[in-house]
Amino acid sequence: MTGKPPRSRVLARTLLVLACLMGTAGGTLADEAPGALGYDARTRGPVPIPPGERDLQSVVAQPWFKVSDAGIPLEGPAFDRAGDLLFTDAGAGRVLRLTPDRRLATVVPANALNLGGLAIHRDGRIFAAGTGGFRRGSIVSVRPDGSDLRTVIAPDAGHVVNDLVFDAQGGFYFTDFRGTSTDPKGGAYYVTPDLGTVTAVLPNLAMANGVALSPDGKTLWITEFGRNLLHRVDLADATTPTPLGTTVAYHFTGPAPDSMRVDSDGNLYVALYGQGRILAFNRNGIPIGQVLLPGRDDGHNLNSTSMALRPGTDDLLIVTNDGAGGQGSTIFHSRAFAKALPLFSHR
Helix, strand or coil, X not given: CCCCCCHHHHHHHHHHHHHHHHHHCCCCHHHCCCCXXXXXXXXXXXXXXXXXXXXXXXXXXXXXXXXXXXCCCEEEEEECCCCCEEEEECCCCEEEEECCCCCEEEEECCCCCCEEXXXXXXXXXXXXXXXXXXXXXXXXXXXXXXXXXXXXXXHHHCCCEEEEEECCCCCEEEEECCCECCECCEEEEXXXXXXXXXXXXXXXXXXXXXXXXXXXXXXXEEEECCCCEEEEEEECCCCCEEEEEEEEEEECCCCCEEEEEEECCCCEEEEEECCCEEEEECCCCCEEEEEECCCHHHCCCCEEEEEEECCCCCEXXXXXXXXXXXXXXXXXXXXXXXXXXXXXXXX
């Protein structure tokens, strides 16, 4: 049987509609406070650790040596035969030496090369990569006392050289920092031991930055600053990837990856520029730990660029600067998972 609904049912429906309209207009529903986003200890800093990395084993580095009260850009730390720590002031192009008793001296004075990444040849010469104002990059070599400066890769070659690492034969890999995230012009290259031939190993990268080599020399690691990537290249020989040998092992979150080092177990340490931390990976590119720099939660010491392992030890020395933050440029100390590679096996 069909017909009109009872008047009571119509009245009930009408009251329900009116109640809903009143709620949306500022009535009873408006009195219920909506959920609000709020910062907590994990998110209130300028560079919170991404969720996928929060549960990693984490340690906090300790100040080891104050290089300058000004925020000069420190780069390229590497140890030489004497146990001295060499590194650069990339802004002025200087190469600096810090002795084991922590006396600081200048090896190469200020110049226009913008020297950054360093590597020590097995004959003791210092090889330094210069960005040349991000226009005319080069690689030069000097004796340990800073004399006899020679050009290895000339500015006319067209690279913006960022970092380098030697292999066991005395050849070396370097990164070319050219390009942007949408116009990748950089890459990773190999220079033969006689310094006569330069070969592209991994081209078409957006601001290739750090470069490192596994202890057996068969795996090349490269960071791509412009696209926040960690590349792994399995090598058939010095310049040829194996079939299926080029992969993206990791995609970073936030400010970008910079220089890298490996330890004797093949673990990889990547400096995160703008995050004040070092992310550690095992030999397969899986993150296993991190080193945090003091003050990072308050925006200090974020410009972590590189690190060095002291030969024969697991001492990890990290260079950074505080920019305009007032805490200058500092070397911090932590411990790695394993000891450094033997000196001059490759760096």
